[in-house]
Amino acid sequence: xxxxxxxxxxxxxxxxxxxxxxxxxxxxxxxxxxxxxxxxxxxxxxxxxxxxxxxxxxxxxxxxxxxxxxxxxxxxxxxxxxxxxxxxxxxxxxxxxxxxxxxxxxxxxxxxxxxxxxxxxxxxxxxxxxxxxxxxxxxxxxxxxxxxxxxxxxxxxxxxxxxxxxxxxxxxxxxxxxxxxxxxxxxxxxxxxxxxxxxxxxxxxxxx
Numbered sequence: 001x002x003x004x005x006x007x008x009x010x011x012x013x014x015x016x017x018x019x020x021x022x023x024x025x026x027x028x029x030x031x032x033x034x035x036x037x038x039x040x041x042x043x044x045x046x047x048x049x050x051x052x053x054x055x056x057x058x059x060x061x062x063x064x065x066x067x068x069x070x071x072x073x074x075x076x077x078x079x080x081x082x083x084x085x086x087x088x089x090x091x092x093x094x095x096x097x098x099x100x101x102x103x104x105x106x107x108x109x110x111x112x113x114x115x116x117x118x119x120x121x122x123x124x125x126x127x128x129x130x131x132x133x134x135x136x137x138x139x140x141x142x143x144x145x146x147x148x149x150x151x152x153x154x155x156x157x158x159x160x161x162x163x164x165x166x167x168x169x170x171x172x173x174x175x176x177x178x179x180x181x182x183x184x185x186x187x188x189x190x191x192x193x194x195x196x197x198x199x200x201x202x203x204x205x206x207x208x
Contacts, residue, residue, distance in 0.1 A: 078139020
């Protein structure tokens, strides 16, 4: 059995320490991990224990990157999986990270879907067809999508009105037929159904 003979702080990274075993550098650990595992000079340690500590340290470093990734905005589980795959991690490592993040409460696709749809309604209203497509691309399950759209979204016609309101004034300066084409094209690109588009154009026509 080997022995930990020195624990030295790294010069370039605060909170990181180099662990020496039998007088030779062996591996690095974070301050938190040293405290949690009660690592100390003179402690006897096996190769199996060393490998486990190294694995824990690598997991910590991956989690730091994931938390930085999550700090910009909320992410779906699939987005996190895609991010981890780009880091060239093995399936076992990815599984460990996902389990850890789920345990900490950082993965919640239902909450993600609600926040995503609410953000779209507020900043860039879109039709339900396009919202469904975008949520699917984020890896959200069909049942969650359906539940979210029932609970969160406005009626389709109200979404369409909200989507067009900033553009409508300029569109109505055009000849009537051209205005209808512009309105229809804009709303179609935002994912609204043709029935909704027709109803809104009829409403605008009656109002004017």
